[in-house]
Amino acid sequence: MASTKIHIGKFNFENCFMNAAGVYCFDREELEKILNSEAGTFVTKTATLSPRDGNPTPRYQDVPLGSINSMGLPNLGFDYYLEYLLELQKTHPDRTFFFSLVGMSPEDTHTLLKRVQESEFNGLVELNLSCPNVPGKPQIAYDLETTEKLLTEIFSYFKKPLGIKLPPYFDMVHFDQAAAVFNKFPLTFINCVNSIGNGLILDDETVLIKPKDGFGGIGGEYVKPTALANVHAFYKRLNPSIQIIGTGGVLTGRDAFEHILCGASMVQIGTTLHKEGPEAFKRITEELKAIMDEKGYKTIEDFRGKLKYL
Structure with a gap:
């Protein structure tokens, strides 16, 4: 029987x-639903230093081929999520969780x-360098000089496992340049990709969100x-110690299979989770295992990154 166990x-x-930060992770009640689902772990809502209400509503809309959102980082603040994670480390010592963070400035x-x-937090941090939905705030990861400066400063004092959530890149040169920066640092992982920023979807003559x-x-x-292009481009360029x-x-499950085939170790689910709820993890896991069984793959590592070319 195929296994979807993995390590980061x-x-x-x-x-x-696991869930993608922003979906089913706003408070303890939502995170508990992920905790008790088939998901391997969860990532918290992206936390800022202080709680935020986010952008005015309506700010999220499902559409036939996906979703559009401009949430603006609504969250309950750093202290709320850290307290919950420290509790879980005592009640679930065999589980590891991801803490998503974003600063509204380098100082933050x-x-x-x-x-x-x-703190005593012993999981993984996912630093969001890619939020496209805060008015007046750029996506840091598109400015590689600023990104390198920030990571240099961070790793002068931060010694715990850290990964970064990235926006999508669209140019081969940008993959080369970004990977050259990331390879300078002891990153545990990168996450490809956040939403494609600043799209526009209409309903008749009107926009969908405010x-x-x-x-x-x-x-x-x-x-x-x-997303697949970004996963595979970075899989080919990053140090093997930096997972994706x-x-x-x-x-x-087929979509997940393709992410792993392109080089991903773990897979986050966002829009589908929002539409279906945590039950989606069971269905998608079973679909992935069926594909693995059909192809004779026993583990994720049997096919991870082994994309074939013409």
């Missing part, structure tokens, strides 16, 4: 699937990470080809 860095997970980022470094005159991040089926979490357009 030194941490082992019973299943390669350092304050957040220094507090994690000083913030930014309807501009928002695009998720779901629209995103999968871009694939995110974008995972509706079925």
